[in-house]
Amino acid sequence: MKLDLRSAYKFIGIKEGDEWKTAFSTSTGHYDYLVQPYGLAMALSIFQAYINEVLREFLGRSVVAYIDDIWIYSPSRNQHVRDVWAMLQTLLENHLYCKAEKCEFHHKEVDFLGYAIQQGSVSMQPGKVEAVKMWPRPLTRKALQHFLSFANFYRRFITDQLRGPVQRFKWTQEVNKALEELKNAFATTPILQQPDPERPFVMEVDASDMGVGAVLWQHPGERGGLRPIAYFSRKLSSAERNYGVGDRELLAMKLAFEE
Structure with a gap:
């Protein structure tokens, strides 16, 4: 399920005494903002911190939130109904409202932040x-x-x-x-599988004279062979190109873990 908040930025007030910093003039007069407008340099990070605080108990358990886009995921339909109800109740208590025309309820596949997310995979x-x-x-x-x-x-x-x-x-x-x-x-990009923390992972690394790369795999169990979780690659610096093959592969592993 995906939610889109309505006029979300306007729920962040401007600190008293700082309103003049948002001043603008038109043919009808001079105005100051009392709430956060779009376009301020810190607007995104301020609102992200706010929504993270509001949804703190759900994040990492059943919710992913990026600015005013919220994605709710659950292991079953019954659990999903409970998660959605709890989420909507929390938003209501904090006077946050959704754009009904942009919300998607009980979908098994949603587009979120540029990705097509399905049960167990992302593409x-x-x-x-x-x-x-x-x-x-x-x-x-x-x-x-x-x-x-x-x-x-x-x-x-x-x-x-x-x-x-x-x-x-x-x-x-x-x-x-x-x-x-x-x-x-x-x-021809492959569909990446969602990682299962209960199953072992396999990291495959490689290195050339110009760069390093890695693939994170995981066994889906009885459904077949290894499935890709994520890919990584990076160009080597002039100093890193002097490394031996073994050191370049170790570097690939280090960078892949950091990624």
């Missing part, structure tokens, strides 16, 4: 995959950076990385091939 939203497939060839450095920033958000789904950095923006056949390989990797 890229189909719309995001299609956007990558149709992405035009970047004609400027900024356009390329925009694509790579988008791709970086979903890097946990990709098993491989580009062969090396582009020091100068010069489009070549090799660069074009690398871009197409990356786009194809997104189009």
